[in-house]
Amino acid sequence: MTAPLLEVTAPPLLELETVSRVYGEEVEVYALREVSLQILPGELMSIVGPSGSGKSTMLGLLGILDHPTSGTVRVAGQDVSGLDDATRSRVRGDAIGFVFQQFHLIPHLTALGNVETALLYRDIRPKDRRERAYAALDRLGLGQRAGHRPVQMSGGEQQRVALARAIVTEPLMVLADEPTGALDSANAAHVLEIFEGLQSPERAVVMVTHDLTVADTARRKVSMRDGRIVADERRGLPGPGGGR
Amino acid sequence: MSRSQDLVGVAWAGLRARKVRTMMIMLGPVIGVAAMVSAVGLTESAKGALQAQLAQLGTNLIVAQAGSSFGSQNPTLPANAVERVENISTVTSAAATANLSGVIALPIQGASTYYQAFPVPVRAAGDDLPSVLGVSLTNGRWLNASDTSLHLHSVVLGEGIAKQYGYLPGETRTIQLNGKNFGVVGVLDSVPLDPTLDNAAFVTEWAAKHLLGTNGRPNQLYIRALTGTTTATAKAVPTAVNLGGTVQVSTQVPSDALKAQSQANKTLQEVALLAGLLALTVGGIGIANVMSISVIQRSAEIGIRRAVGHSRSTVGAQFLLESLFVGILGGLVGAVLGILVVYGVSALAGWVTVIAYAEVPVWMGLALLVSVVAGLYPSIKAARLEPLETLRLG
Numbered sequence: 001m002t003a004p005l006l007e008v009t010a011p012p013l014l015e016l017e018t019v020s021r022v023y024g025e026e027v028e029v030y031a032l033r034e035v036s037l038q039i040l041p042g043e044l045m046s047i048v049g050p051s052g053s054g055k056s057t058m059l060g061l062l063g064i065l066d067h068p069t070s071g072t073v074r075v076a077g078q079d080v081s082g083l084d085d086a087t088r089s090r091v092r093g094d095a096i097g098f099v100f101q102q103f104h105l106i107p108h109l110t111a112l113g114n115v116e117t118a119l120l121y122r123d124i125r126p127k128d129r130r131e132r133a134y135a136a137l138d139r140l141g142l143g144q145r146a147g148h149r150p151v152q153m154s155g156g157e158q159q160r161v162a163l164a165r166a167i168v169t170e171p172l173m174v175l176a177d178e179p180t181g182a183l184d185s186a187n188a189a190h191v192l193e194i195f196e197g198l199q200s201p202e203r204a205v206v207m208v209t210h211d212l213t214v215a216d217t218a219r220r221k222v223s224m225r226d227g228r229i230v231a232d233e234r235r236g237l238p239g240p241g242g243g244r
Numbered sequence: 245m246s247r248s249q250d251l252v253g254v255a256w257a258g259l260r261a262r263k264v265r266t267m268m269i270m271l272g273p274v275i276g277v278a279a280m281v282s283a284v285g286l287t288e289s290a291k292g293a294l295q296a297q298l299a300q301l302g303t304n305l306i307v308a309q310a311g312s313s314f315g316s317q318n319p320t321l322p323a324n325a326v327e328r329v330e331n332i333s334t335v336t337s338a339a340a341t342a343n344l345s346g347v348i349a350l351p352i353q354g355a356s357t358y359y360q361a362f363p364v365p366v367r368a369a370g371d372d373l374p375s376v377l378g379v380s381l382t383n384g385r386w387l388n389a390s391d392t393s394l395h396l397h398s399v400v401l402g403e404g405i406a407k408q409y410g411y412l413p414g415e416t417r418t419i420q421l422n423g424k425n426f427g428v429v430g431v432l433d434s435v436p437l438d439p440t441l442d443n444a445a446f447v448t449e450w451a452a453k454h455l456l457g458t459n460g461r462p463n464q465l466y467i468r469a470l471t472g473t474t475t476a477t478a479k480a481v482p483t484a485v486n487l488g489g490t491v492q493v494s495t496q497v498p499s500d501a502l503k504a505q506s507q508a509n510k511t512l513q514e515v516a517l518l519a520g521l522l523a524l525t526v527g528g529i530g531i532a533n534v535m536s537i538s539v540i541q542r543s544a545e546i547g548i549r550r551a552v553g554h555s556r557s558t559v560g561a562q563f564l565l566e567s568l569f570v571g572i573l574g575g576l577v578g579a580v581l582g583i584l585v586v587y588g589v590s591a592l593a594g595w596v597t598v599i600a601y602a603e604v605p606v607w608m609g610l611a612l613l614v615s616v617v618a619g620l621y622p623s624i625k626a627a628r629l630e631p632l633e634t635l636r637l638g
Binding site for chain 2: 094113
């Protein structure tokens with residue numbers, strides 16, 4: 001693995017610049033307050049904080065699922081706030097792979113079908129799509145399970161299918177929301193191991209969690225409280241990265 | 245390959261995953277289209293049968309009936325009424341029958357109580373009645389000149405009465421008229437233009453006078469007019485028969501009743517069409533309802549699709565396409581079902597199957613339209629769903 005020091009100079013994959021997110025109209029509630037964060041290629045990062053600290057909002061903004069009330073969100077240097085839904089969806093599909101606590105596999109599709117979902121509407125031939133999806137499953141040791149439906153698989157296997165779905169598009173960033181929350185410790189450890197494996201010089205892995213033990217497995221840990229980033233630590237390296 | 249192909253695959257998989265639900269919401273378009281196709285098909289087939297019948301029977305038959313004048317139980321026409329109407333230039337042929345009131349017909353001895361209570365009408369008829377009516381005999385022969393000249397005790401049965409008597413084709417059968425034996429020589433085919441003839445027994449005018457003791461004066465005339473002059477001829481008949489006398493004559497053109505019947509079927513067809521439309525509409529509401537619930541149930545699926553990069557419009561299109569498929573499939577199944585119903589009923593009723601194939605795509609299109617409109621709201625709802633809310637618990 002490449003040392004993080006060498007990558008600091010690379011342009012950020014994803015960047016929040018003084019981003020605020022306010023909910024409500026009459027009574028304004030600040031979910032995020034002028035947060036700035038840069039996610040660099042090759043990072044394995046955790047965003048940790050208690051309930052109500054703004055993690056969820058952060059996830060929506062980092063995943064381009066939500067619009068900031070103020071501030072700028074850039075993906076690979078491009079401001080995504082002004083884009084229409086179709087383009088934002090395209091950027092999201094290309095740049096980000098999601099993993100959720102509840103796996104969120106589509107129940108009526110097989111493992112292969114679920115992974116293929118991420119490759120739809122991209123003008124990929126069905127045969128190529130199946131091959132790529134199978135390769136992603138195989139990479140996570142699920143080649144044998146490609147034809148199984150989610151109900152036929154264990155939690156750990158389902159989460160690995162979700163991981164395969166997240167990486168099949170070769171995204172810049174894997175964004176995971178409490179990825180081990182629904183798993184027992186053995187499976188959780190296995191999934192975290194995979195996360196480390198997913199990270200590459202070009203790709204960042206970001207885990208949003210309230211679990212400090214999970215958060216501590218990452219080399220960069222961003223702590224949140226009351227809609228602000230209160231700490232941004234790199235293991236072995238002191239001081240803030242892109243946070244405030 | 246292309247995006248639309250992906251979309252079709254996704255929508256199809258969505259429908260297949262919930263087969264029972266899909267079949268349930270398909271019922272609306274199925275029943276609607278089947279109702280409309282069969283409504284039009286059945287009424288057209290029935291009408292086709294009527295029209296074929298009309299073409300065969302002709303629309304130029306006039307039935308003239310002696311009107312009931314005061315003091316007369318059994319109004320009659322002049323004995324030479326046939327000659328009188330044949331003087332009308334537009335009349336091509338005519339035949340008379342006489343009701344022989346008071347004559348009791350018995351199929352077997354000892355059955356008198358029943359047949360006195362429900363007497364079989366006996367009529368005297370001339371040689372040419374079948375030819376004027378345009379019907380043949382299912383069996384045997386009609387009364388002829390030899391029956392009169394040889395003073396034969398011959399009787400011809402109407403089709404209904406032959407059935408009632410259990411008369412077998414070719415059977416040598418003797419029935420009794422006022423206690424006298426008469427041999428059955430034939431069975432007259434059913435007369436759609438005057439069904440009362442089906443339940444009558446026919447004897448010669450000679451037998452009516454000399455064996456059954458009636459005056460044999462005719463009561464009804466069956467008249468054929470030149471094509472296109474039927475109405476005018478029917479108007480001329482009473483005057484021609486009456487010739488200044490006191491006889492009242494009423495005329496009717498029985499084919500008019502059949503025409504009216506086909507008009508009545510038109511009304512039935514409209515009612516059935518309306519019912520079909522209603523089924524479609526209610527089916528559409530069903531689709532909207534079920535799809536709306538489905539969007540809520542599948543919110544996680546929608547969320548994940550949005551997360552992996554499917555746009556709002558793609559997700560909306562996916563759900564709209566599911567409705568569209570329900571409409572296409574439902575319409576198709578309904579059309580096939582409707583056509584089968586028309587074929588089945590027509591076969592049972594002995595009609596010539598008429599299916600308005602040109603209209604079938606219209607009904608199917610209507611089912612499609614209803615389904616798409618019904619799917620519109622759920623699709624918009626699906627497109628507007630905020631993915632983050634459905635994906636993140638807590």
